[in-house]
Amino acid sequence: MDAFALGFSVGIREDYTYQQTPRNVDVPVQILDNDFRDPDIDRYLRRFQQLEPNVAMLGDAYTRDEGREYSRTARELKASFPDVEIIIVPKCREAVPAIDEDLILGYPMGYSDKTADEYTNIVDWRGRRVHLLGASPPKQYQTIQELTQPRVTGEEPADIVGVDWNGIHLAALKGEFFHPNGYRSADHLSIRETVKRSLEQIRRYWRSVGVWPDQTTGSSPLATEPLDPVWAVDGSHADGRALEDAIVVEYEDGPALAYRDEHERARIEYREGLTPAP
Numbered sequence: 220m221d222a223f224a225l226g227f228s229v230g231i232r233e234d235y236t237y238q239q240t241p242r243n244v245d246v247p248v249q250i251l252d253n254d255f256r257d258p259d260i261d262r263y264l265r266r267f268q269q270l271e272p273n274v275a276m277l278g279d280a281y282t283r284d285e286g287r288e289y290s291r292t293a294r295e296l297k298a299s300f301p302d303v304e305i306i307i308v309p310k311c312r313e314a315v316p317a318i319d320e321d322l323i324l325g326y327p328m329g330y331s332d333k334t335a336d337e338y339t340n341i342v343d344w345r346g347r348r349v350h351l352l353g354a355s356p357p358k359q360y361q362t363i364q365e366l367t368q369p370r371v372t373g374e375e376p377a378d379i380v381g382v383d384w385n386g387i388h389l390a391a392l393k394g395e396f397f398h399p400n401g402y403r404s405a406d407h408l409s410i411r412e413t414v415k416r417s418l419e420q421i422r423r424y425w426r427s428v429g430v431w432p433d434q435t436t437g438s439s440p441l442a443t444e445p446l447d448p449v450w451a452v453d454g455s456h457a458d459g460r461a462l463e464d465a466i467v468v469e470y471e472d473g474p475a476l477a478y479r480d481e482h483e484r485a486r487i488e489y490r491e492g493l494t495p496a497p
Contacts, residue, residue, distance in 0.1 A: 220246055229248075230252060233262065255278070271300065272303070280317070310332075312339050324344060325352050326362070331352065345374040345377050350383070351379065356399065356425060360428055465479065470496055
């Protein structure tokens, strides 16, 4: 919930749920990861259909044929859910070109049986859409530079569409929070407060290097457009329902908007960076 409130995309692995109760939090599943230790594409797709996330980490391709098979599955999935972003992780060099060009390549850096530098060269990822899997933000930023900086050989830069990392949770259990210049002691903080402190530091770091979305526009280049329109508070009707049936919220330095339900409100507020007025 704290990550969602700070503007991060949030999600779960297919065999997990959020630690929440419906009484106090309603956070959408925006990213659905797979259980790479026990992969089962049919099980994953059933879970996807239940949750309809924005981003699907479909699976790891250890061979060229697996890359092709995951691409076929991705095409079928996008036929029914055209707005979903699909990530496939090539775990061998031959799998990279076997994955369709419009799909996102997962670049394994953190906790993985194989990391990208063990079986590929940076040039293999250039010109592709790439999501960095794991590792701390400074390490991710170094890889971003390697994948995007100009090269004398002229390869196109990679398009870095996202990063993720869950190392801050283990650090919190050890009484530390993330800081770009090294972990800091958090013995005086609770586990939740420690994780939140790490999240704040991560956001501050990405802003300092110009990677965090532009806050002046309130929109993220990584976000898809909302699936449903927001009602303008102008006395009109939408979908046959009167405005008085909507959830109306006033925002700081902005308009008042109305929503069909709390799920829509949470999604739109997150995507547009909206802060309710006090």
